[in-house]
Amino acid sequence: xxxxxxxxxxxxxxxxxxxxxxxxxxxxxxxxxxxxxxxxxxxxxxxxxxxxxxxxxxxxxxxxxxxxxxxxxxxxxxxxxxxxxxxxxxxxxxxxxxxxxxxxxxxxxxxxxxxxxxxxxxxxxxxxxxxxxxxxxxxxxxxxxxxxxxxxxxxxxxxxxxxxxxxxxxxxxxxxxxxxxxxxxxxxxxxxxxxxxxxxxxxxxxxxxxxxxxxxxxxxxxxxxxxxxxxxxxxxxxxxxxxxxxxxxxxxxxxxxxxxxxxxxxxxxxxxxxxxxxxxxxxxxxxxxxxxxxxxxxxxxxxxxxxxxxxxxxxxxxxxxxxxxxxxxxxxxxxxxxxxxxxxxxxxxxxxxxxxxxxxxxxxxxxxxxxxxxxxxxxxxxxxxxxxxxxxxxx
Amino acid sequence: xxxxxxxxxxxxxxxxxxxxxxxxxxxxxxxxxxxxxxxxxxxxxxxxxxxxxxxxxxxxxxxxxxxxxxxxxxxxxxxxxxxxxxxxxxxxxxxxxxxxxxxxxxxxxxxxxxxxxxxxxxxxxxxxxxxxxxxxxxxxxxxxxxxxxxxxxxxxxxxxxxxxxxxxxxxxxxxxxxxxxxxxxxxxxxxxxxxxxxxxxxxxxxxxxxxxxxxxx
Amino acid sequence: xxxxxxxxxxxxxxxxxxxxxxxxxxxxxxxxxxxxxxxxxxxxxxxxxxxxxxxxxxxxxxxxxxxxxxxxxxxxxxxxxxxxxxxxxxxxxxxxxxxxxxxx
Numbered sequence: 001x002x003x004x005x006x007x008x009x010x011x012x013x014x015x016x017x018x019x020x021x022x023x024x025x026x027x028x029x030x031x032x033x034x035x036x037x038x039x040x041x042x043x044x045x046x047x048x049x050x051x052x053x054x055x056x057x058x059x060x061x062x063x064x065x066x067x068x069x070x071x072x073x074x075x076x077x078x079x080x081x082x083x084x085x086x087x088x089x090x091x092x093x094x095x096x097x098x099x100x101x102x103x104x105x106x107x108x109x110x111x112x113x114x115x116x117x118x119x120x121x122x123x124x125x126x127x128x129x130x131x132x133x134x135x136x137x138x139x140x141x142x143x144x145x146x147x148x149x150x151x152x153x154x155x156x157x158x159x160x161x162x163x164x165x166x167x168x169x170x171x172x173x174x175x176x177x178x179x180x181x182x183x184x185x186x187x188x189x190x191x192x193x194x195x196x197x198x199x200x201x202x203x204x205x206x207x208x209x210x211x212x213x214x215x216x217x218x219x220x221x222x223x224x225x226x227x228x229x230x231x232x233x234x235x236x237x238x239x240x241x242x243x244x245x246x247x248x249x250x251x252x253x254x255x256x257x258x259x260x261x262x263x264x265x266x267x268x269x270x271x272x273x274x275x276x277x278x279x280x281x282x283x284x285x286x287x288x289x290x291x292x293x294x295x296x297x298x299x300x301x302x303x304x305x306x307x308x309x310x311x312x313x314x315x316x317x318x319x320x321x322x323x324x325x326x327x328x329x330x331x332x333x334x335x336x337x338x339x340x341x342x343x344x345x346x347x348x349x350x351x352x353x354x355x356x357x358x359x360x361x362x363x364x365x366x367x368x369x370x371x372x373x374x375x376x377x378x379x380x381x382x383x384x385x386x387x388x389x390x391x392x393x394x395x
Numbered sequence: 396x397x398x399x400x401x402x403x404x405x406x407x408x409x410x411x412x413x414x415x416x417x418x419x420x421x422x423x424x425x426x427x428x429x430x431x432x433x434x435x436x437x438x439x440x441x442x443x444x445x446x447x448x449x450x451x452x453x454x455x456x457x458x459x460x461x462x463x464x465x466x467x468x469x470x471x472x473x474x475x476x477x478x479x480x481x482x483x484x485x486x487x488x489x490x491x492x493x494x495x496x497x498x499x500x501x502x503x504x505x506x507x508x509x510x511x512x513x514x515x516x517x518x519x520x521x522x523x524x525x526x527x528x529x530x531x532x533x534x535x536x537x538x539x540x541x542x543x544x545x546x547x548x549x550x551x552x553x554x555x556x557x558x559x560x561x562x563x564x565x566x567x568x569x570x571x572x573x574x575x576x577x578x579x580x581x582x583x584x585x586x587x588x589x590x591x592x593x594x595x596x597x598x599x600x601x602x603x604x605x606x607x608x609x610x611x612x
Numbered sequence: 613x614x615x616x617x618x619x620x621x622x623x624x625x626x627x628x629x630x631x632x633x634x635x636x637x638x639x640x641x642x643x644x645x646x647x648x649x650x651x652x653x654x655x656x657x658x659x660x661x662x663x664x665x666x667x668x669x670x671x672x673x674x675x676x677x678x679x680x681x682x683x684x685x686x687x688x689x690x691x692x693x694x695x696x697x698x699x700x701x702x703x704x705x706x707x708x709x710x711x712x713x714x715x716x
Contacts, residue, residue, distance in 0.1 A: 006502035015489070015496075019488045285488070293497050294470065296497050390446070391439075
């Protein structure tokens, strides 16, 4: 008996919600607000997640030679010096650098790779399903392009070959061999992978010089100690551990405190306007309604229940709808327009593959600032009306 | 039987009602007559348990209405009293049918849709069941208000200025309707400043002025 | 219950069901391949940071550059708007000290 009465109140709340024009309006506004904030959250959380799960794949320690605050090339003798430090798994002197492509005003990141080195061989095979390592060792004019550059070359008709200018003014020809995965454009957008020897020529590096040294260790707990040992041996180097990179990443999206405060500010401001409007008093018909309910025998508690159902239906489903739309907008449609805010003015257009991340903490915060706020803004004035003299209400 | 004993009501320092006492027999037709501001409406809200008197008590079959907790007062109103108001007080954006729901869904009995349609048929507005209140004429709205008052088959009908702002024909129809339901055994309490009720036969008239009973006829 | 009420009820139920379904369904099958692709790429390249802005070393591979070299560009690093907007000054130079202290 009791349950059916509650159910009937709930069903009546549904009818009232459907018949009130303001409920559609409020539903729309709340949905848009929740959509904006959760879309921004999804994008940043997704990128953040990508950064954090991939940082595992980076070398444990990167050794840079720094003199007078400027980075220098590392001679090969440095490798010999640290070779006997216990616990080192592998040491890879790397060749990489930047190439300014003035036609499009873009800095390419040139990464020199030696297909014969076991580390590179394995990661090449991991990155491409059917790569022919043997073919890569035969010639030196191949290049593997990042998504952004492949697209750029396609636009400027560098389809079959591309020419890069060496520091001595001569041009060197490269033939596109493969394209890096579009899904990972966030990391490979501006990357050109070429053979180590070609990279040395293109970047003007002398024979036994390297850009930096990547080191992997056996025991991940020993990274810091080993980094300290390396610095002790080599004196003029700076070591960058995975942990440092992670720290740097952690700062990457600290603009959330700017961008999100702005968005949350809009949310809270709008909620405030709605709440103040509601608290300043119900309109005539809403007052009459409560008065009628009282005269036909509803208690204040019944009326508050009705109002709770009604406001909860609107605000909670606006919350759900906002998140749902944001989910499809971001993860299915790749957030058109919105994503440009995150791309900035980069000359290479970016293709994002956003992986699905659901941050419960932020969702909860959005929920808190929407649903209880709205419910309270409905319940408080309703309570006030329900407890005042019904005859006063009708006047 | 409703016994009203020494009802006094203050709003802050203002005295609205002072020492009102009279009895309403079961099945009787009581008209509380007096100019506006004489305390009629306040008296009705105290009789129905919507408001509490400052002192005094209202006894319905020896139950003190004025002391009932809110929940029981609600059940009392729901089961025993039907209200008719001057401005009808219908929920504008709901249909006729939906306007009859509030008293029914809260009632402590099985919900029956046909019961609502029967009531609408009795008042000859069953064809309007799914029409919005805002699209109805004054007379139709009045019938909806009556239907809502009668839906739970209450013993007592309380009407507050039911004929105000109505034309003569509508007044007469409501008068006839009240007589009819009175004859069927319902107790009627009508607060009005309209003489049309005072002139009726077999009616107990309570004349009020400034919160005092001037005469009982 | 009125038609409107039924509509609201069905709408809300659908929304909830859709929400729960999409939480499970959306991108989940693609998730693993996307992650493995990302990992393979980063492993191959071996360089950190996202290629959001391609202007210079201290912006592109910021984690590998000196903490303050971003100010080589402009003291308030205004010209590199999205990046300077995105990146805060790293306190990575602190981390090793902290860890070393913890180990001791």
